[in-house]
Amino acid sequence: MTGFGFDLQHTDGAARCGVFTTPHGEVRTPAFMPVGTLATVKSLDPEDVRATGTQMILSNAYHLHLRPGDELVRELGGLHRFMGWDGPILTDSGGFQVFSLATLRTVDEDGVEFRSHIDGSSRRFTPELVMRIERNLGADVIMQFDHVIPGQSDAAAARDASERSIRWLHRCLSAFTAIEPPHGIPQALFPIVQGGIHEELRREAASRIAEIHDWPGFGIGGLSVGEAKPDMYRILDAVNAALPRERPRYLMGVGFPEDLVEGVARGVDLFDCVAPTRMGRNGAAFTADGRINIKRAEFRTDRRPLDEECGCAACTRFSRAYIRHLFVADEMLGMRLLSLHNVHFLVALMRAAREAVQAGRFGAWSGHWLARYHSRTGTDA
Amino acid sequence: MTGFGFDLQHTDGAARCGVFTTPHGEVRTPAFMPVGTLATVKSLDPEDVRATGTQMILSNAYHLHLRPGDELVRELGGLHRFMGWDGPILTDSGGFQVFSLATLRTVDEDGVEFRSHIDGSSRRFTPELVMRIERNLGADVIMQFDHVIPGQSDAAAARDASERSIRWLHRCLSAFTAIEPPHGIPQALFPIVQGGIHEELRREAASRIAEIHDWPGFGIGGLSVGEAKPDMYRILDAVNAALPRERPRYLMGVGFPEDLVEGVARGVDLFDCVAPTRMGRNGAAFTADGRINIKRAEFRTDRRPLDEECGCAACTRFSRAYIRHLFVADEMLGMRLLSLHNVHFLVALMRAAREAVQAGRFGAWSGHWLARYHSRTGTDA
Numbered sequence: 001m002t003g004f005g006f007d008l009q010h011t012d013g014a015a016r017c018g019v020f021t022t023p024h025g026e027v028r029t030p031a032f033m034p035v036g037t038l039a040t041v042k043s044l045d046p047e048d049v050r051a052t053g054t055q056m057i058l059s060n061a062y063h064l065h066l067r068p069g070d071e072l073v074r075e076l077g078g079l080h081r082f083m084g085w086d087g088p089i090l091t092d093s094g095g096f097q098v099f100s101l102a103t104l105r106t107v108d109e110d111g112v113e114f115r116s117h118i119d120g121s122s123r124r125f126t127p128e129l130v131m132r133i134e135r136n137l138g139a140d141v142i143m144q145f146d147h148v149i150p151g152q153s154d155a156a157a158a159r160d161a162s163e164r165s166i167r168w169l170h171r172c173l174s175a176f177t178a179i180e181p182p183h184g185i186p187q188a189l190f191p192i193v194q195g196g197i198h199e200e201l202r203r204e205a206a207s208r209i210a211e212i213h214d215w216p217g218f219g220i221g222g223l224s225v226g227e228a229k230p231d232m233y234r235i236l237d238a239v240n241a242a243l244p245r246e247r248p249r250y251l252m253g254v255g256f257p258e259d260l261v262e263g264v265a266r267g268v269d270l271f272d273c274v275a276p277t278r279m280g281r282n283g284a285a286f287t288a289d290g291r292i293n294i295k296r297a298e299f300r301t302d303r304r305p306l307d308e309e310c311g312c313a314a315c316t317r318f319s320r321a322y323i324r325h326l327f328v329a330d331e332m333l334g335m336r337l338l339s340l341h342n343v344h345f346l347v348a349l350m351r352a353a354r355e356a357v358q359a360g361r362f363g364a365w366s367g368h369w370l371a372r373y374h375s376r377t378g379t380d381a
Numbered sequence: 382m383t384g385f386g387f388d389l390q391h392t393d394g395a396a397r398c399g400v401f402t403t404p405h406g407e408v409r410t411p412a413f414m415p416v417g418t419l420a421t422v423k424s425l426d427p428e429d430v431r432a433t434g435t436q437m438i439l440s441n442a443y444h445l446h447l448r449p450g451d452e453l454v455r456e457l458g459g460l461h462r463f464m465g466w467d468g469p470i471l472t473d474s475g476g477f478q479v480f481s482l483a484t485l486r487t488v489d490e491d492g493v494e495f496r497s498h499i500d501g502s503s504r505r506f507t508p509e510l511v512m513r514i515e516r517n518l519g520a521d522v523i524m525q526f527d528h529v530i531p532g533q534s535d536a537a538a539a540r541d542a543s544e545r546s547i548r549w550l551h552r553c554l555s556a557f558t559a560i561e562p563p564h565g566i567p568q569a570l571f572p573i574v575q576g577g578i579h580e581e582l583r584r585e586a587a588s589r590i591a592e593i594h595d596w597p598g599f600g601i602g603g604l605s606v607g608e609a610k611p612d613m614y615r616i617l618d619a620v621n622a623a624l625p626r627e628r629p630r631y632l633m634g635v636g637f638p639e640d641l642v643e644g645v646a647r648g649v650d651l652f653d654c655v656a657p658t659r660m661g662r663n664g665a666a667f668t669a670d671g672r673i674n675i676k677r678a679e680f681r682t683d684r685r686p687l688d689e690e691c692g693c694a695a696c697t698r699f700s701r702a703y704i705r706h707l708f709v710a711d712e713m714l715g716m717r718l719l720s721l722h723n724v725h726f727l728v729a730l731m732r733a734a735r736e737a738v739q740a741g742r743f744g745a746w747s748g749h750w751l752a753r754y755h756s757r758t759g760t761d762a
Contacts, residue, residue, distance in 0.1 A: 039706065043713045046698070068681070068706040076684060076702055084698045300449070303457060317427070317465045321457055325420065325449040332424045332713055 003186040004140075004216045006248045012362040014240060014267040017354045020217070020248050022088040022140040023185050024080065027055045029248060029269040030353050032260060032346040033090060034276060037063050039073070039083040042277045043336045044343070046084045051313055052344040053351065056087060058272040061133045061142075062094030062101070062125075066118050070136035074182045078138030090141040090272070093130050095165075095192070095221070096253065099148040107147060109164070127168040131175035131189075138183055143219055143252075144172040146192045151226030158196030162205045165194045166212075173213060190250065192219035197231040199238040206242035217248040220268070224254045233262060240267035257286055257349055258373060261366050264353045271350075276342030281335040283327050286345040288369075290376030294338065299324045312344035313337075384567040385521075385597045387629045393743040395621060395648040398735045401598070401629050403469040403521040404566050405461065408436045410629060410650040411734050413641060413727040414471060415657060418444050420454070420464040423658045424717045425724070427465045432694055433725040434732065437468060439653040442514045442523075443475030443482070443506075447499050451517035455563045459519030471653070472520040474511050476527040476546075476573070476602070477634065488528060490545070508549040512556035512570075519564055524600055524633075525553040527573045532607035539577030542603075543586045546575045547593075554594060571631065573600035578612040580619040587623035598629040601649070605635045614643060621648035638667055638730055639754060642747050645734045652731070657723030662716045664708050667726040669750075671757030675719065680705045693725035694718075 003023040010017050020027040034041045034049060036059045041049050049057065059079060064070055076082050079089055098105060102114035102123075111126030127145045134142035146165040149157055169191050176189045191209045195201030209218070220239050223232045236251070243249055250270035251263050260271050276286070283295040287307040292299075294306070305315035306323065314323070314337035326334030349369075356365035384404040391398050401408040415422045415430060417440045422430050430438065440460060445451055457463050460470055479486055483495035483504075492507030508526045515523035527546040530538055550572050557570045572590045576582030590599070601620050604613045617632070624630055631651035632644050641652050657667070664676040668688040673680075675687070686696035687704065695704070695718035707715030730750075737746035 038710045038712055039703070040712045040714045045694075045714060045717065047694075067710050068702070072682065072702070075682065076700060082700075082703055082706075084703075301453065301456065313426075313428075319457060319463070321449070321453070322420070322463055322465075329419045329448050331419055331421045332716070333421045333426060335713070336426065336717075 004188045006217065006246060008246055010358050010360075012357045012360050013265070014237075015264050015353070015357045015362040016267055016269060017357040018248070018269065020269070022056070022188070024086060024088045024140050025055070027088055027270075028354060030260075030264045030350045031055055031270055032350045033058045033270060033272040034343045035059075035272055035274045036083065036085070037274070038067065039064060039079060041339075041343070043281060043332070043339045044277070048313070048336070048340050049085070049343065050087070052340060053347040054087075054343060056090060056140075056270075057085060058090045058092060059083075059137070059139065060094065060097060061091045061130060061137060062097035064091075064137055065094070065133045066116055070133045074136040074138065078183050078185075080138065088141070089139040090250075091134050091137050091139040091143065092252070093134065093143040093145045094125055095143075095146040095148045098125055107164075109167070111145075127171035128175040131172055131179060135176070135179045135181060135187065138181065138185065139187065141188050141190055141217065142176075144169050144189065144191050146194060146221055148194070148222055148225070149196065151197065151222070153196050155196070155198050155201065158194070158198050158201055162194040162196075162201055165192060166205065166208055169209065169212065188216040190217045190219045191215055192221040192252070193239055193243070194222045195235075196222060197227050197235055199235060202235055202239045203242045206239055210244055215247060217250060217270075218243050220249060220251045223251065224259065233266060236263060236266040236268065257346060258370060260346060260349060261353065261370055264350070264357075265362070265366055276346055277339040280339035280342045283334075283338065285338050286342050288372060290373055294320060294324050294334075295327050296324075306338075306341050307345070310341065310345065310348070312341045314341040385569045387598065387627060389627055391739050391741075393738045393741050394646070395618075396645050396734070396738045396743040397648055397650060398738040399629065399650065401650070403437070403569070405467060405469045405521050406436070408469055408651075409732075409735060411641075411645045411731045412436055412651055413731045414439045414651060414653040415724045416440075416653055416655045417464065417466070418655070419448065420445060420460060422720075422724070424662060424713070424720045425658070429694070429717070429721050430466070430724065431468070433721060434728040435468075435724060437471060437651075438466060439471045439473060440464075440518070440520065441475065441478060442472045442511060442518060443478035445472075445518055446475070446514045447497055451514040455517040455519065459564050459566075461519065469522070470520040471522040471631075472515050472518050472524065473633070474515065474524040474526040475506055476524075476529045479506055480529040488545075490548075492526075508552035509556040512553055512560060516557070516560045516562060516568065519562065519566065520568065522569050522571055522598065523557075525550050525570060525572050527575055527602055529575070529603055529606070530577065532578065532603070534577050536577070536579050536582065539575070539579050539582055543575040543577075543582055546573060547586065547589055550590065550593065569597040571598045571600045572596055573602040573633070574620055574624070575603045576616075577603060578608050578616055580616060583616055583620045584623045587620055591625055596628060598631060598651075599624050601630060601632045604632065605640065613640075614647060617644060617647040617649065638727060639751060641727060641730060642734065642751055645731070645738075646743070646747055657727055658720040661719030661721075661723045664715075664719065666719050667723050669753060671754055675701060675705050675715075676708050677705075687719075687722050688726070691722065691726065691729070693722045695722040
């Protein structure tokens with residue numbers, strides 16, 4: 001684990017704060033990672049991302065393998081240099097994309113055969129190939145290749161996928177160990193705990209995975225994929241209780257502001273989601289009082305910033321009226337400003353959660369925060 | 382002319398350099414103004430625009446009248462505050478847009494009746510209404526409402542439009558004088574010299590306009606609208622010789638790098654054009670060795686910046702290979718980086734021209750610059 005470490009600094013109930021160290025810098029947790037699917041956080045520049053307070057970003061092995069190709073990224077110096085982001089990066093393995101984007105997929109013990117969502121070309125991902133791809137990309141943290149299933153799958157299907165994911169984890173670890181990092185900079189491999197909404201399967205997966213190796217961190221996958229919120233919270237409680245205390249836990253693909261607060265309350269340290277940028281491109285903005293849709297007529301003459309308490313580069317310079325105008329006129333700057341604001345909002349939210357844990361008042365802080373966020377009459381975005 | 386002035390500092394042949402003073406700051410000329418049609422320079426943030434070295438920007442009365450409405454912009458504090466740009470702004474009067482974008486237009490002595498290009502609604506622009514619109518928007522420099530005709534129009538049509546534009550100029554001046562600037566900040570009204578490609582008409586228009594009033598500057602309209610380049614150069618020579626020496630001359634809607642150099646050689650001080658941002662959105666980049674189209678396969682593995690001599694925020698951080706990837710993957714950052722680079726390129730070009738005039742070596746500099754720019758075998762963008 002050269003170059004990696006996790007210093008768990010404070011706990012408050014199940015909530016935690018710490019510092020995750022990587023070869024490209026430290027990440028103070030809990031932390032939200034915006035998603036740069038194709039080596040760019042959509043509509044933002046690395047300087048915009050830095051200005052939001054973002055410490056670490058995520059990119060996708062599946063997407064970068066298809067375009068521009070992981071070999072090319074390696075040739076051009078790796079993902080950090082390619083995309084101009086010198087902070088920590090994590091790559092998702094493609095497990096989720098293969099099951100959500102690709103078509104005609106067939107899973108066997110060796111891997112997954114699928115058709116590219118870009119050109120329909122036939123592809124096969126195996127744990128070994130995915131490790132090669134993620135080594136080529138050169139992110140700090142790389143995720144194992146896993147078998148992802150729908151959120152409502154029954155126990156038999158969930159067990160099958162979870163056990164396959166554990167068998168694939170062994171193969172990932174062997175391949176990861178056998179391949180040198182292309183630019184000599186160490187990478188960390190995170191396993192992914194699967195098991196659907198079945199607590200017993202999750203607990204079993206967590207302890208079996210933890211026995212395989214002294215992992216530098218753990219992914220929690222297969223949540224926020226269609227299951228009910230109480231199911232997600234119940235599973236988080238179970239998984240986090242079963243994982244080693246001294247390692248960071250990363251809840252994959254989550255999420256919305258309220259999900260982040262609920263996740264921290266259950267011991268999660270890292271989050272990622274496309275929500276802030278995707279919603280931003282659609283005109284939705286997070287505010288402390290809930291979500292708003294900036295395209296609504298009510299904002300036509302509104303001189304206020306998106307969120308009066310926000311210090312982001314959108315809120316300190318532009319009115320709701322101006323940003324609404326940009327959306328009505330279909331100007332790109334509108335999408336950029338809302339994406340920037342939404343990412344800043346989630347990053348700042350996790351900073352506030354961290355401070356609450358440090359101060360031993362996470363329960364009160366989160367209760368107050370959630371009540372205010374949900375107070376807005378009706379969600380309009 | 383409170384708040385405005387022009388200090389002509391050096392000349393070198395017909396080429397000039399000076400300082401144009403406005404209530405929102407100084408503009409060292411010759412200068413290129415990027416276009417923020419709808420109160421945003423497309424795909425750029427005001428901070429990006431500032432980082433390109435841009436001193437002054439242009440916005441469009443026609444577009445802003447339709448969306449979001451000039452009354453709303455006034456209510457929200459004027460264009461500078463609305464769009465977050467605290468430097469000088471110039472608004473075009475809509476003369477060009479009425480003739481190029483609107484449909485079913487009919488010109489009479491009173492004004493122009495047309496249908497909006499957005500929703501087909503029936504509208505009428507008169508010199509008086511346009512002055513009201515431009516006062517509401519609150520730019521530093523506002524242009525008269527003029528009658529624009531195609532570049533190849535015969536002398537009779539050109540004379541008719543030019544004389545109407547001069548009659549409208551009288552009405553613009555009366556209306557401009559009668560309306561207080563809404564936020565108490567002085568504005569300057571520029572007339573527009575028309576007359577097509579007919580030197581005699583142009584000379585006559587220039588001297589008749591100069592007799593009406595001591596204008597703080599002059600627009601040269603109706604060029605780069607389909608006429609041949611030699612015609613444009615010939616007309617520029619004629620107009621600039623006829624205009625008062627001590628006032629800035631603004632060549633409207635021009636242009637490409639080579640046009641700017643040729644314009645400076647003929648006494649032009651200010652330029653604007655959508656080319657750098659429009660071309661940038663289409664994948665074309667200016668370089669000292671000519672234009673390139675970044676989407677071409679040859680750039681797939683190219684580690685070099687767009688232009689090795691450029692100091693812009695795209696060239697100092699990203700490779701051609703990365704920017705090509707962004708275009709192939711349809712990522713907004715690609716359009717932003719090329720727009721930023723192209724604007725920077727034209728701004729830096731005018732700064733170099735200014736230095737050449739100051740040093741008394743404009744002829745040699747421009748000859749060398751044009752030869753190199755045109756040297757690339759074939760234009761591929």
